[in-house]
Amino acid sequence: NAGVMQNPRHLVRRRGQEARLRCSPMKGHSHVYWYRQLPEEGLKFMVYLQKENIIDESGMPKERFSAEFPKEGPSILRIQQVVRGDSAAYFCASSPLETQYFGPGTRLLVL
């Protein structure tokens, strides 16, 4: 059973561009979570999705950030008009219910 897949692993964007981060959950997992990790910090919850539904987006910045988990295909975290402060590692996790399993993360660098 393949683990949680994330791509790209590294992404470089210039200020003002858009960043799209993808996450494919483990087979059989219907819950997807996105977290952000700033340097020297723990992970901060951003959003929790199930297929075609956003369940909890309480940790998501109100502007420029959006997430989706369509019926077919991976979950997407989209950051519009990136700024330097968006530089971080973004982790996706999936779970059947209680325990979350993490992907390898996407390191976003905004120049």
Next chain:
Amino acid sequence: AQTVTQSQPEMSVQEAETVTLSCTYDTSESDYYLFWYKQPPSRQMILVIRQEAYKQQNATENRFSVNFQKAAKSFSLKISDSQLGDAAMYFCAYRSAAGGGADGLTFGKGTHLIIQP
């Protein structure tokens, strides 16, 4: 809101010795889950151990065990016979059991564990 505190930014232990990492949390809930995750230099988050709050028995996974003190809201991780591969950041995490236990995790700031050969 729940908070998780790891008061040790860094710990060092000799190879083959035992080390304990501290974690305390604050919650008004009675049912929840606690986790320890390991993040090696590769940055991958790896589940180490999990504890359900309703279980009194401390969880154990090979060389890793926890000391769960519910009244004190304490959840420490003990690593026995430390190995070089244990060197990593260790994060304590909390998750509510409300809503079926599917909420996001709340993480502590982490403890950097150094293994001295």
